Amino acid sequence: MAGDFIRQLDDSGMGQGPSIAQRLHIDVTLLLLILTLCACSLFVLYSASGQNSTMVTRQATYFLIGLFVMLVVAQFHPRWFYMGAPWIYGAVVVALLLVLAVGVGAKGAQRWLSIFGLFRFQPSELMKIAMPMMMAWYLSSRVLPPRFKYILGSLAIVGLPAVLIIRQPDLGTSLLVGAAGLLVLLFAGLRWRWILGAAIVIMAAMPVMWYGVMHDYQKQRVLTFLDPESDPLGSGWNIIQSKTAIGSGGMEGKGWLQGTQSQLEFLPERHTDFIIAVYAEELGLIGVLLLLGLYLLIIMRGIYMASRARDTFGRLFAGALIVTFFIYVFVNIGMVSGILPVVGVPLPLMSYGGTSIVTLMAAFGVIMSVYMHR
């Protein structure tokens, strides 16, 4: 009992006996940080949606569903994830194959799978969790750092779904799913000589891609990214308007509900992918720095929780998930502020949309499960 007491002090510093949070396998610190972010999202969304309370209510509902999913996932002992990993991975790969065969979609992309016409889901979204789970399963049973043949095995595990998702076609998600898998490899202690070698190969491949493989429209997209003014009414419009929104916000911002770029509808996708531009316009640099700080706290707490996992599987799984979370944040804000090309990545827990919220909350559930079951 005494030992338990001391450990509880270490972890949460709360009263005697297993607290409610502990019994529910919830990390209160992470939960509070996430709730802060959710509250922030609702406020910005109210402004970004043109004071549409229906949309805000719906987003709040998504958050509640997400929190419930998180709670449920956190109840599973990590060994269930370990045992289920190959099956879940296999099932999602099959789903991805089905998407290519019978999937539905719009604008020439096939991303959705319809279940008896009742509801639709995106298997590629599930792969964001299934991928690190499978990689952690695969590598945690090997001697680490992984040897060459297991590196090849890992690449096969990463490559198969990545290729399937590219075929949808959805390059952005494919890269993010691939990154989630490779992160596991990095956390497993992939040797620096392999990392360096891979970097050199990628560098060398870039000109070959440009002159040999890429289509003109893909080149055009890269060029537009490098110089958005070259196509101010087409694809450059979004970036010009979002930079204008951010820049005109200044240090203190124009005030909540006062952003002219967003309120007057100059900013496209303002409640989804470009919500940070609304936030930056209305709350200024100070608000942006606070938000980045909040993200940093969540990520640090996540990494800490991953490092305290009971086994290598948990560590690798949770670690890859939380860093993937960071990648989303970086890619989204980098894109909206014009230092990365435009790819459709929502800002985690800020952008409007149920799928992304539920997936992210499930990932946080995994992290909590890994941390709380020891």
Place this chain on the structure above:
Amino acid sequence: MSFELKDARLEKEIFARRSWLAIAVIICLLGVLAARMFYLQVMQHDVFVTKSENNRVQLKPIAPIRGLIFDRHGELLAENLPSHSLTIVPERVTDMDHTLGLVDALVDLSDEEIEEFRKRVKQWRRPYEAIPVKYRLSEEAIAKLMVNTYFLPGVQVEAELVRHYPNGPYFAHVLGYVGQMNEREKKRLDPVRYKATRRVGKIGLEKRYEDLLHGEVGYQKVETNAQGRILKVLDKEPPKPGENLHLHIDAKVQKVAADAFNGRRGALVAIDPTTGGVLAMVSSPAYDPNLFVNGISHKDYSALRDSLDIPLFDRASRGQYPPGSTMKPFIGLSFLQAGVTDWSETIEDRGWYMLENDERVYRDWKREGHGKVNLSRAIIESCDTYFYEMSFRTGIDQISPFLAQFGFGEDLSLDVGNALPALLPTREWKKIHRGRSWYAGDTLNLGLGQGYMLATPLQLATATSVFASKGVWNRAKLVEFINQEANVDDAPMAAIEIKNPADWDRMTRAMENVISGTHGTARGINRNLNYRIAGKTGTAQVVGIKQNEEYDSEALEERQRDHALFVAFAPADAPKIAVAVIVENGESAGLTAAPIARKVMDTYMAVERQRTQAQGGSYGG
């Protein structure tokens, strides 16, 4: 190959090392984002503030209010009335057919209106721009639409000021009308001044004075959203309304004149000889200029265009008629000026005239002839033979330049839109345009105001007015004041000098006898006349009558009958009004044209008498 054991401690250590590395990289990358935001929000702040302002704020032009047009007594002839039009913003309509069906049920759309609307929806336009469907909604229609606003998203009732001509057809040819700007006008007119203007003067005074009537465009600084919808007005520079025009036209006289035609084809121009001001200018039949303001329907337009009476044609300033015997007072003066005769010389008229070496018989209108005729009698009874003889003596080279002094063959009006110069023949003209030399017979025809000669009613009235003021020129003008400023002639014409100024009076007396004399050709209008009119009748042949052919008006189609003309001024001793009338196919000038002139002069004299009495009363009292 050595067998390796899993080392849990090592794996935990590797993870810890990599975690620290990850944290370091993450902090660096978040730093990059923060730096980027700092760059945009602090260093480039000014640039982006300007950009966002440019996005937000737009200058919207506001159309100026078109100047009003008044008659000489301040009666409104052209005004601007608020008109409500039904417009639709297609972007806000979910089901266009359904919406149009509902609107049709409420306010009754014609097929033409629906078709026109659908055509305009397909054309390029700014997103969220309202497209007009129906103009001039009635109060009832507006109410119906307002009540059903909820069921009609995207349907709006818009108010704008639209030109209206309260007197309809009465002033159609004087004022002309405004209509929707076409592509050619858009190119021609200053794009800045006309940025908000939808209608411009197409014809008549509206076109002639477009520049002054239009006014100056104003601006509104507005906040718009990305779709261009106005959300807020930030600043406003009001437009400058156009100048008001005050015409010489007397609305009452104009209406009396138009009514006097009673539907007959013809024209009348009345001028105040002391100013040159046009008191009335009528072309009959006319049309309703209001039809053109919002775009005339195809049916209405083809009806007007295809009518045999050509109501769209302004006979007063563009109708070119042989002036006939109305030229005799002017030509008579040219005889005196040339010195070929005097007031006392008489000739014997047997009803015909012949030239040496010419087989053609030049007939007098009176078959048996007028007997002994001098100049005075030749005017009163309109003796043709006398004029054949004297024209022959005077010759084209003296008659033509003399007539030119009265403005024949040239448009000398100051501001009558599209007036034509008509035709005053000369030797050179015939050589160039007919390729033949001038014959003595041509001069005889000219002496009767026939042959090649053509004049517009406006020219006839102007010449009569100049005659009435004894050669003093006042060019014909419609506009008296532009706002408060008088419309002055920058290039006034020199007065006509004749050898013996007393000839003006003697000729006037002869013309008075046309009305008051027992043999006067217009003696029919002498009844109950309480002022003195000097005038001259004329008839102009519509088809040439061949030699030895009986002139049987009964057999001719109504439209081939002679035109009846009459020129006159009154009072004869101190002229205040000069009139020229033509009644197409009116046959007898004394019976058709002269009574119209009498009505007009009666009306104007009564108006003038009232005015002087009122003035005298107020000054005297």
